Amino acid sequence: MTARRLTTAQALVTFLARQYTERAGHRSRLIAATWGIFGHGNVAGIGQALVEAGPETMPFHQGRNEQAMVHAAVGFARQSGRLSAHAVTTSIGPGATNLVTGAALATVNHLPVLLLPGDSFAARPADPVLQQLEVPYAGDVSVNDCLRPVSRYFDRITRPEALIPAALAAMRVLADPAQTGAVTLALPQDVQAEAYDWPEEFFAERVWRVPVQQPDRTALLDAADAIRAARRPLIVAGGGVHHSGAEPALRALVEATGIPVTATQAGKGSLPYDHPADVGGIGHTGTVTADGLARAADLVIGVGTRYTDFTTASGTLFQEPAVRFVNINITGFDAHKMAGLPVIADAGATLRQLTEALTGHRVPAGYESAYTAAKAEWETLVSAAYAADREDVRPTQAQVLGVLDTLVTGEDILINAAGSLPGDLHKLWRTRSRDQYHVEYGYSCMGYEIPAAIGVQLAAPGRPVWALVGDGTYLMNPTEIVTAVQEGLPVKVVILQNHGYASIGGLSDSVGAERFATGYRFRAPDGTYTGDPLPVDLAANAASLGLTVLRAQTVRELREALATARTSDRPTCVYVETETDDTVSGPPPAQAWWDVPVAETATRPSAVKAREEYDRQVAARRRHL
Template sequence: MKLTTAQALVRFLAAQYTERDGRRHRLIAATWGIFGHGNVAGIGQALLETGPDAMPFLQGRNEQAMVHAAVGYARQCGRLSAHAVTSSIGPGATNLVTGAALATVNRIPVLLLPGDTFATRPADPVLQQIEIPYAGDLSVNDTLRPVSRYFDRITRPEALIPAALQAARVLADPVHTGAVTLALPQDVQAEVHDWPPGFFAERVWHVRRPRPDREELAEAARAVRAAARPLLIAGGGIRHSAAQAALAAFAEATGIPVASTQAGKGALPYDHPADVGGVGHTGTATADELARGADLVIAAGTRLTDFTTASATLFQNPAVRFIGLNLDAYDAHKLAARPLVADAREALDELRHAVAGHRVAPAYETAYQQAKRAWERRVDQAYAVPAAEEDAPPTQAQVLGLLDGLVDADDILINAAGSLPGDLHKLWRARSADQYHVEYGYSCMGYEIPAALGTALAAPGRPVWALVGDGTYLMNPTEIVTAVQEGVPIKLVILDNHGYASIGGLSAAVGGEGFGTAYRFRGPDGAYDGAPLPVDLAANAASLGMAVIRTRTLGDLRKALAEARAADRPTCVYAQTRTPDTVSGPPPAQAWWDVPVAETATRAAAVRAREEYDRQAAQRRRHL
C-alpha cells in the first residue's frame, strides 16, 4: 500500500488498542495540533485525508498546553488511552519540552510528533534550523531526549515501522510510560513508501498486572505481622492500577491507617475510617505524627519525593523499616525498602490474604481515628464562614470550603502550582477516586486550564474545575479559546492575590523577605512594593470567550460557584482573596521541606532563617 510516511503513521495509530481486565481502549484517541511548515503538508494533510472517524483532531493554541491537555485526558482514562500532539519544527517543537517533562515525571502517556528539519538537507540551514557546528545530525528536537521515555527520529520512511511499534509499546507500558517522541523531518513526512498491510492491522497491547514474587510477599507479610505501628502511604500507583477497592479491603482487614501523597489522595474517600489524609510537608498533623512514630511504612505506588518524606526528616522511629510496593523496581527499593515488585491491586490482595487474621492493636486504631476527628475539626475551622464575614472577601481556605459544600463525587478538581496544592492536600475532602487531580510531580504553572479541558473530554457530563491563582493564570490561559471552540463547559476559578503568594511565603520563611514575588508597581526605593498592578484577569477571560462571574464577597462567591457548576458553557468565577488569618486560614505545614538558606548573610531575616534551617536539617536521616 503506497502512502506517505505521515499517512502511514496516522493509519497505524488509528489501529492501536490497549486492553486490561478484559476491556479495550483506543491507544491514541485523538491528535492535537498547531500546523506550521514542519507538519502542515505532512501530518496535517494525513489527518485531513484519514478523516475524523479514524483519528479525531483537536485544534490547540499553545504547544505546551496541548501536551497538558493530553496528560489530563490520559490521567482521567487511567493511562489506558492517550492523545498525540503534533507541532511544527523550531519554536513549536521546543514548546513541547515542559509538557513532555511533566508527562514523564508523572508517568502519563502522551505521543509527541514534532516536525523536524529536512533529512535530505536540500538547503542548509532551513528556516528555524539551529546550526550546531560540531554535529550536523542534531536539531532542536534533541531537547526532548532527556524528557522522553522513548525518542526516535524517522529519517527514512521504512524506519517508521520499528519506531512506531516501540512507541506504542512504551505508551502502553505501566512502568516505563511517559512522553514518547517521534521526530518527523518534514520531507520524510511527505515521502511515499510501499507499506506492508500488516503494519495497519489492528493491534492490542495488553497492560499487564504482574503478581508479587512469593519470597518478597512472604517477607512483607512477616514485616506486617511484626509491626506495632504500621502506616501505608498510598501514591499515584494506586490510582493507575485501579487498586482503590483492594486498598480499602486491605485497610479494613488489618486496621492499618492510610496516608496519601498528592498523586494518591482519593485512593480512599476522606470519610473512610482508615484514611488519615495527606502525608509529608503538605500533609495533615494526623498522618505526619503517624509517620514519625511508624515502625513499618508500606510505600504503595509512590516515588517517595522530598515533599512526601519531608526531605528525609519525617520517619523518625529508630526501628522504622519500609516495604516498597511498586510496579517499578527502581521505586520499590527506595529508602532501603524490602521490595514488593508487583501491580498494586494484585499485591494488596495477596498481602491481605497472606496476613489474614492479623490486625493492629485496638488502642492504635482508636488513637489514629481520634486524631483524624481532631484534624477534621481544624478543617471545619479553616472552612468556616462566620455570619459577620458574609460581606468580606474570602480567604483561600474559605473558597475551598464553599466548594466543599457544593460538589459531590462527580466533580473533579484540578490544580498544580502555587499555594493551592498545599491547602488542598491538607484540607480537601476527596469524595471519589478521581475527584482530586493535583499535578505535583512537576508542579507546573499553567497546567490547570488545559488539563481541565483534557479531563473533561475524557469525562463528559462531569463538572470539571480548574483552580488557579493569578500567577498561574497569566502563564497559560490560551486553551480557554479551545474550550469555547469545542463547547467543553470547564469551570475556572481564579483566585487573585496580586502575586506569587506561595513562593512569597516561602521566600519570607527562608530569609528572602518576599523579594520579587509581588505583582506591584515599583515603590520609591525601586522595590516592587507599590500599588497593585491594574490587571483585570476577569476581563481577559471574558475576552477569550468565557462567561465570567465577578465576586467581591463570600456571599457573592457562594452564588457564583453554584451558577458556574450548573453552567453548560465554559465559565469563570473571579475572586480577590484576602490574606488568611489565624482563625480562618489553613493550618501551617506539619513537616519540614528542605529549601537551602544562605549560610552567611548580613540581613537579620536570613540569619534567623539559617538558624532554623540548621535545626531542621539536623533531623535528616539516611535509611539504610
Template structure:
C-alpha cells in the same frame, strides 16, 4: 480519500501493500492501536492535538485531513498546553487511552519540552510528533534550524531526549515500522510509560512508501498485572505482622492500577491507616475511618504525627518525593523499616525497602489474602481515629467563614467549593499555595476527584488539563483552580474550551502575586523579594499598590462567561451557577490574605529543605540560616 493498493491475485502473490506517505501511514497505524485491561478495551490514541507550521503542515497536517475519519483532531493554541491537555486526558482515562501532539519544527517543537518532562515525571503517556529538519539536507540552514558546527545530526528536538521515555528520529520511511511499534510498546507499559517522541523530518513525512497491510492491522496491547514474587510477598507479610505501628503511604500508582478497592479491603481487614501523597489522594474516600489525608510537608497533622512514630511504612505506588518524606526528616522511629509495592523496580527500591515489584492491585489483593486474621492493636486504631476526628474539626474551622458578607480567605474559598461539588466532580490544580491547602484540607469523595499535578508542579497546567479531563469525561463537572500567577502564564486554552463547547469551570483566585513562593521567600530570609504583583515603590522595590489588571475581564474576552464574587455568600452562589452551566464559566474571587484571615489556615506540619544562604548581611537571612541548621539535623537516610 483515495488509497492505493498494490496486489496481485493468486496463491503465489506476495504480501499486499498500501502506498501512503509516512505521515499518512503513521496516522493509520495509530488509529488501529488498542489497550485492554481486565477485559475492557479502549482506543490507545483517542485523538491528536496540533499547531501547524512549515515543519508539519504538509506531512502530518495533510495526513490528519486525509484520515479524519479515523483520527479526531483538536486545535490547540500553545504547544506546552496541548501536552498538558493530553496528559490530563490520559490520567483521567487511567493511562489506558492517550493523545498525540504534533508541532512544527523550531519553537513549536521546543515548546513541548516542559510538557514532556511533566508527563515523564508523572508516569503518564503522551505521544509527541514534532517536525524536524530535512533528512536529505537539500538546503541548510532551514528556517528555524539550529546549526551545530560539529554534529550535523543534532536538531532542537534533541532537547526532548532526556524528558522522553522513548525517542527516535525517523529519517527513512521503512524505519517508521519498528519505531512506531516501540513507541506504542512504551506508551502502554505501566512500568515504562511517559512522554514518547517520534521526531519527523519534514521531507520524510511527505515521502511515499509501499507499506505492508499488516502494519495497519488492529493491535491490542494488553496491560499486564504482574503478581508479587512469592518470596517478596512472604517477607512483606512477615514485616507487617511484626509491626506495631504500620502506616500505608498511598501514591499515584494506586489510581493508575485502579487499586482503590483493593486498598480499602486491606485497610478494612487490618486496620492499617492510610496517608496519601498528592498523586495518591482519594485512594480512600475522605470519610473512611483509616484515611488520614495528605502526608509530608503539605500533609495533615494526624498523618505526619503517625509517620514520625511508624515502625513500618508500606509505600504503594509512590516515588517518595521530598514533599512526601519532608526532605528525609519525617520518618523518625529509630527502627523504622519500609516495604514498597511498586510496578517499577526503580521506585520499589527507594528508602532501602523490602520490595514487592508488582501491579498495585494484584499486590494489595495478595496482601489481603496472606494477612488473613491479622489486625493492628485496637489502641493504635483508636489513637489514629481520635486524631482524625480532631483534624476534621481543624478543616471545618478553616472552611468556615464568620458570615456571608466576609471577604473569603483561600481556605474559605475551598470550603465554599467543597459544599458545592458532588462525588463525580474533578478538581484540578498544580502549583502555588493552593496545593498545600488542598492536600491538607480537601475532602476527596472519589478516586478521580482530586487531580493535582505535583510531580512537576507546573504553573499553567490547570486550564489545559481541565480541557483534557473534560474530553475524557464529557459528562463530568471539571474545575480548574487557578491563581493569578498561573493564569497569566497560560490562559490560552480557554479559547479551545470555547471552540469545542467544553463546559469547564475555572475558579480564578486573585491574591496579587506568587503567594506560595512569597511565604517561602520570607521563611528563607529573602523577604518576599520579587514575589508580589505590585507597582514599584520609590525605593525600587515591588511594594507599591497592586497592579490594576482585570483577569476576569481577560477571561471574558477569551470567550468565558464570568461570575464575579466579592463575599463568601456571593461566592457560594456563583459556584452553584457555574456547576450547572453548559459552557465555559469562570468564577473570579479576590481573597483576604492578611492578618487573622491568614492565621486561620493550618500551617505546614513538616519541614521542607530549601537551603538558606550560609553567609548574609541581612538579619532575616541570618536568622533563617539558624533555623535551617536546626531543622536539617533531623534528616535521616534509610539504609
C-alpha cells in the same frame, strides 16, 4: 505481501488509528485523538494526512500553545487510567521546543503522550532550513534533541521504512505501566511527505495488553511478616494506587487490618476522606494526624509512591530509629527506595494477596483508637478553616475551598498544580471519589490546570470539571480557554486573585529572602516591587477569550457564582479576590520540614535567623539504610 502506497505521515496516522490497549478485559483506543498547531515542519505532512484521514479515523483538536496541548493530552491520559492517550504534533523550531516542559511533566508523572514534532530536512537539500538550529560540531542534531532526556522513548524517522520499528516501539512504551511517559517521534519534514509502499500488515489492528504483574511469592510473604511484626504500621498511598485501580483492594486491606492510610498528592482519594482509616495527606503539606503517625511509624508501607522530598518529607519525617519500609511498586527503581523491602508488582494484585496473607492480623487496638481520635480532631480544624462567620466579607483561600466543598459531589473533578493551592487542597480537601482529586505535583507545573481540565473534560463528558488557579498560574497559560470555547467544553475555571506568587512569597519569607519579587505590584520609590497592586483585570481577560465570567466579592456572591458555574453548559469562570490575612481563616501550618537550603552567610537579619532555623532542622536528616 500486499502493499499500500502512502506518505510517511499518512501511514503513521493510519497506523495510530488501529492501536488499542486492553486491561482486565477492557479495551480502549490507544491514541484517541491528535492535537496540533501547524507550520512549515508539519502542515504538508501530518496536517495533510489528518485531512485525508478525516475525523472518523483520527479526531483532531486545535491548540493555541504547544506546551498547553501536551498538558491537555496528559489530563486526558490520567483521567483515562493511562489506557488511552493523545498525540501532539508541532512544526519545527519553537513549536517543537515548546513541548519540552509538557514532556517532562508527562514523564515525571508516568503518563502517556505521543509527541510528533516536525524536524529539519533529513536529506538536507535546504540547510539551514527556516528555524533550524545549526550545531557546528554535529550535523545530525536539531532542537528536537532537547526532548531526549524528558522522553521515555525517542526516535528520529530519517527514512520512511524506519517508521515501522519506531512506531511499534513507541506503542510498546506508551502501553507499558512501568515505562510510560512522553514518547517522541521526530519527523523530518521531507520524510513526512515522502511516499512508500507499506506492508498491509503494518496497518492491522493491534491490541497492546497491559499486564497485571503479580508479586513474587517470597517477597509478598516477607512483606506480610514485616507487617505482622510492626506495632505502628502506616500506609503511604501514591499515584500507583489510582493507576492500577487498586482502591477497592486497599480498602479491603485496611478494613481487615486497621492499618491507617495517608496519601501523597498523587494518591489522595485512594480512600474517601470519611473512611475511618484515611488520615489525610502526608509531608510538608500533610495533616497533623498523618505526619504525627509518620514520625512514630515503625513500618512504612509505600504503595505506588516515589517518596519525593516535598510530598512525603522522606529525608526528615520518618524519625522512629528502627523504622523500616515495604515498597509496593510496578518499577524496581522506586521499589528499592528508602532501602525498603521491594515488592515489584501491580498494586491491586499485591494488596489483594497481602490481605489474604494477613488473615487474622490486626493492629493493636490502642493504635487504632489513637489515630481515629486524632483524625476526628483534624476534621474539626478543617471545618474551622472552611467556616465563614459572615457572608458579606471577602473569603480567604481556605473559605473558597470550603464553599466549593458544600456544592460538589463525587462526580466533580478538581484540577490544580502549583502555587499555594496544592498545599491547602492536600491538607483540607475532602475527597469523595477515587478520581475527584487531580493535583499534578510530580512536576508542579504552573499553567497546567486550564489545558488539563480540557483533556479531563474530553475523557469525562458530563462531569463537572474545575480548574482552580491563582493569578500567577493563570497568567502563565490561559490560551487554551479559546479551545474550550471552540469545543463547547463546560469547564469551570476558578481564578483566585492574590496579587502574585503567594506560595513562593511565603517560602521566600521563611528562607530570609523577604518576599523579593514575588508580588504583582508597582515599584516603590526604593525600586522594589512593594508598591500598590497592579491594576490587572484577569476577569476581563478571561471574558475576552470567550468565557462567561462571574465576579464574586463576598462569601455569599462566591456561593452563588460557584453554584451557577457548576450547572452551566458552557465554559465559565468564577473570579474572586481572596483575603490574604491567614489569621482570619487558614489551615494549620506545615507539620513537616521542607529542605530548602538557606544562605550560609548573610548580613540581613532575616537571612541570619532563617539560617539558624535551617541548621536546627537539618540535624533531623537521615538516610534510611
